[in-house]
Amino acid sequence: MNARNIFHATLFGIAAMMLMSSCSDPEEDLDISFLDVDSETNAIDQWIVQNYTNPYNIAINYKWVPFELATDKTLVPVKEEKVIPVMTLVKQTWIDPYVQEAGEDFMKINAPKQFVLVGSPQYNNDGTMVLGEAESGRKVTLFVINDFVKTDVPAVKQMLHTIHHEFAHILHQSKLYPRNFKQITPSGYTATWYNTADEDAWNLGFITPYARASTDEDFVEMISTMLVEGHDGYEAKLGKASASGKALLRQKEAIVVAYFKETWNIDFYQLQQTTEEAIVAATK
Amino acid sequence: MKNIFIYIVALIAVACQREDDPLLMGRPEERVEQILKDYRQQLVDAPSGWKGYLFPGSGGGYSFYMTFSNEGRVVMLADINADCQVKPFESSFRMEAVQRPSLFFDTYSYLHILSDPDPDTVGGTQGHGMNSDFEFAFESTQGDTIKLKGNQHGSPLLLIKATAAEGEALRRGDLSVLQKGIVGYKDKNPFTYLQSRDGKRINTSFNLEAKTFSLSFKQADSLNIQTTPFAYTTSGIFLQKQITYRDVTFQEVFYDAGQKFYVMVDGGRINLVPSPDPIVPLHLVLGIDFTTVSVPFEPLPGWSPLYTNARLAIHNALLEKGVGLSNIELAFNPQNKTMTLDVFMQAGDGGYYLGRYQYAYTKSADGVFKFTRYEEPTGNAKFIEEDMAPFLFYFNSSRFRMEYLKTDDGFVAQLKCVESPSFYFSGNFGSAF
Numbered sequence: 155m156n157a158r159n160i161f162h163a164t165l166f167g168i169a170a171m172m173l174m175s176s177c178s179d180p181e182e183d184l185d186i187s188f189l190d191v192d193s194e195t196n197a198i199d200q201w202i203v204q205n206y207t208n209p210y211n212i213a214i215n216y217k218w219v220p221f222e223l224a225t226d227k228t229l230v231p232v233k234e235e236k237v238i239p240v241m242t243l244v245k246q247t248w249i250d251p252y253v254q255e256a257g258e259d260f261m262k263i264n265a266p267k268q269f270v271l272v273g274s275p276q277y278n279n280d281g282t283m284v285l286g287e288a289e290s291g292r293k294v295t296l297f298v299i300n301d302f303v304k305t306d307v308p309a310v311k312q313m314l315h316t317i318h319h320e321f322a323h324i325l326h327q328s329k330l331y332p333r334n335f336k337q338i339t340p341s342g343y344t345a346t347w348y349n350t351a352d353e354d355a356w357n358l359g360f361i362t363p364y365a366r367a368s369t370d371e372d373f374v375e376m377i378s379t380m381l382v383e384g385h386d387g388y389e390a391k392l393g394k395a396s397a398s399g400k401a402l403l404r405q406k407e408a409i410v411v412a413y414f415k416e417t418w419n420i421d422f423y424q425l426q427q428t429t430e431e432a433i434v435a436a437t438k
Numbered sequence: 439m440k441n442i443f444i445y446i447v448a449l450i451a452v453a454c455q456r457e458d459d460p461l462l463m464g465r466p467e468e469r470v471e472q473i474l475k476d477y478r479q480q481l482v483d484a485p486s487g488w489k490g491y492l493f494p495g496s497g498g499g500y501s502f503y504m505t506f507s508n509e510g511r512v513v514m515l516a517d518i519n520a521d522c523q524v525k526p527f528e529s530s531f532r533m534e535a536v537q538r539p540s541l542f543f544d545t546y547s548y549l550h551i552l553s554d555p556d557p558d559t560v561g562g563t564q565g566h567g568m569n570s571d572f573e574f575a576f577e578s579t580q581g582d583t584i585k586l587k588g589n590q591h592g593s594p595l596l597l598i599k600a601t602a603a604e605g606e607a608l609r610r611g612d613l614s615v616l617q618k619g620i621v622g623y624k625d626k627n628p629f630t631y632l633q634s635r636d637g638k639r640i641n642t643s644f645n646l647e648a649k650t651f652s653l654s655f656k657q658a659d660s661l662n663i664q665t666t667p668f669a670y671t672t673s674g675i676f677l678q679k680q681i682t683y684r685d686v687t688f689q690e691v692f693y694d695a696g697q698k699f700y701v702m703v704d705g706g707r708i709n710l711v712p713s714p715d716p717i718v719p720l721h722l723v724l725g726i727d728f729t730t731v732s733v734p735f736e737p738l739p740g741w742s743p744l745y746t747n748a749r750l751a752i753h754n755a756l757l758e759k760g761v762g763l764s765n766i767e768l769a770f771n772p773q774n775k776t777m778t779l780d781v782f783m784q785a786g787d788g789g790y791y792l793g794r795y796q797y798a799y800t801k802s803a804d805g806v807f808k809f810t811r812y813e814e815p816t817g818n819a820k821f822i823e824e825d826m827a828p829f830l831f832y833f834n835s836s837r838f839r840m841e842y843l844k845t846d847d848g849f850v851a852q853l854k855c856v857e858s859p860s861f862y863f864s865g866n867f868g869s870a871f
Binding site: 196216218219220225227230231233234276278300 | 509529530532536542543544545546550553554555556564565566567569572573589590
């Protein structure tokens with residue numbers, strides 16, 4: 155490259171820079187919302203900020219946002235009157251027990267950052283329905299909120315099962331559970347898990363039919379069942395299992411307890427007791 | 439090389455010209471923001487609220503009364519059920535530009551009942567509800583009317599500014615009063631027609647269950663028909679689509695205190711005339727006014743001795759098997775040209791059993807039905823097939839005519855066997871179950 159070309163290249167560079175800089179406009183406001191900016195925050199919004207967003211940096215979408223949800227499903231938004239009761243109960247029976255046993259920081263770091271609330275269930279084409287789902291450890295979607303009644307313990311437990319289930323996914327997605335968990339019941343996993351009766355699942359060494367879906371689901375179903383059903387509820391299920399099924403479930407339980415202790419420094423049985431007490435208190 | 443410099447200089451000059459150019463319409467996002475603000479203002483600026491007519495994908499129409507506030511709140515009444523008609527419900531709304539400027543009803547309200555995928559809420563199919571919407575794109579506004587269209591299922595929503603009097607009537611619950619009035623009128627006057635200027639009687643039918651209105655007349659051997667869903671208003675019914683017969687065009691059918699239906703055409707009132715007799719033959723309104731003929735166990739006018747005897751023979755034979763004969767229902771599907779013959783049997787404990795026979799049918803221009811069994815009976819139907827023979831014999835081998843029969847209480851459907859004129863029977867319109 156001779157001197158002349160270098161000169162030209164430099165000139166070209168300067169010109170290009172001029173071209174760019176000459177068109178920037180420091181006063182331009184690019185921050186115009188496509189959303190309706192006139193909406194005021196109401197009491198529900200303030201409650202969410204105080205109880206979820208400020209302490210744990212969690213956002214709760216209770217108003218309809220179509221893009222947060224499956225666009226090929228028919229769903230409806232929540233009834234406003236359900237938002238605070240549901241989220242109060244969730245805080246008491248999920249956040250508070252973990253905070254008590256693992257500390258504030260644990261929840262601040264690991265809690266999913268977004269809850270999306272949906273009024274109805276989400277029906278699948280095979281007749282099953284989705285009660286909750288989690289995405290990349292960041293977002294948890296809760297369905298069927300419009301049917302929420304605090305004192306309806308089975309329904310509350312079903313919802314909490316979903317939350318503890320999804321939160322357990324987040325935990326194992328950030329730090330994997332020991333591989334030998336996958337080798338306890340390797341042949342029992344199936345895509346048509348929903349054809350399994352509870353008793354059959356227990357006898358095969360699975361705590362719920364859904365645990366048969368995959369090893370990850372198996373792992374988090376163990377955690378959520380043990381936490382939400384409490385010690386007695388869990389033991390009752392094991393009591394109905396066959397001897398071989400029970401032995402397999404005990405092996406899985408041991409791995410879960412060890413995982414919580416070694417990976418997160420949480421005494422799982424203590425957490426189980428705290429959660430159980432919290433559920434009893436919250437559903438009164 | 440020189441050329442390049444000229445280009446660059448020219449580029450700089452051109453690229454920066456924008457600064458001095460007064461924009462004619464503003465930037466897209468500013469314009470969208472302004473549009474949303476304008477629409478919102480329009481919704482809020484209705485002191486007596488809005489009448490809303492929503493036509494979900496599964497058919498029929500629903501009436502709403504909505505008042506929008508500056509704080510993003512909407513209060514509504516609806517004619518979905520008795521509660522919705524009288525208890526105002528408050529929820530939130532917002533405006534958002536998605537593909538198009540849209541109105542979102544973003545927390546649960548009466549509107550969402552129609553969309554609810556849980557079939558226990560209002561019916562519809564599981565996972566789909568009534569294929570209705572609660573996010574709507576603005577299509578057009580004209581005077582006091584805003585036309586919107588659902589973003590997910592495309593169901594049309596029409597908002598019309600209510601007058602003070604209409605607002606008051608809606609809050610008072612006049613919608614249900616009128617609805618009851620129309621149901622009562624329809625019971626007394628099953629047949630109404632419009633007298634057209636060319637001397638024809640144009641049949642008007644109101645299917646109150648499906649919430650559809652039809653205008654029909656006989657043309658050669660078939661029925662020329664226009665059908666459209668409707669929603670109740672405080673003064674009658676509002677049709678989703680305009681109905682036209684020659685020079686008569688209307689979108690609303692009014693119902694007044696004198697208990698008369700009428701339409702307004704060019705400022706003139708044309709009454710719907712109640713008729714003591716059917717206006718079009720029964721076989722032509724199959725699938726429009728009714729799909730099922732239900733033959734009860736208790737005798738109806740229009741039964742021949744031969745049928746009455748057959749019914750008794752069947753009943754006695756079934757009693758041997760521990761059940762008694764209840765209704766026999768003929769459920770027609772005019773689209774597929776099939777007819778399901780359902781035999782209901784009642785057991786001693788009050789429970790019902792069903793035997794089902796499947797027929798395909800053809801219909802001649804003058805209304806003669808020929809049935810052909812297309813599936814061998816199974817289950818209960820097979821179990822009682824021999825007992826049912828005195829009845830099924832005619833369906834398996836003969837043709838039938840179906841006609842109106844006037845009784846003291848109104849009308850029933852009468853089926854007459856063509857080959858065996860002494861075999862005829864009648865049934866009520868609509869399933870008894």
